[in-house]
Amino acid sequence: MSLASQGWLADHAVYGTVVVPGAALVELVLRAGDEVGCGRLEELTLQAPLVVPQVGAVQLQVSVGEADAEG
Structure with a gap:
């Protein structure tokens, strides 16, 4: 994810x-x-903001684990 490929991110500066x-x-x-057939998100907790560098990019990896007893 970079400012070069997603220019709209530049509008979200803090x-x-x-x-x-x-x-x-x-x-x-x-x-x-x-x-993977899981169309529901119950909770997403962010521990820190994901900072986008002015030059270069940040790589993301999203993984989905096995469902627990509640699905």
Whole structure:
């Protein structure tokens, strides 16, 4: 994910630092879940903002684990 490939991210700066909006992360997680037949997201906890560098990119990897007893 980079400013070069997703220019709209530049509009989401906090105190001059570009961060990925939480809604975009939710979309990524939902899309990954859709790929494996899990179309529901109950909770997503972010421990820190995902900072996008001014130059270069940040690589993301989304994984979906096995369902627990509640699905």
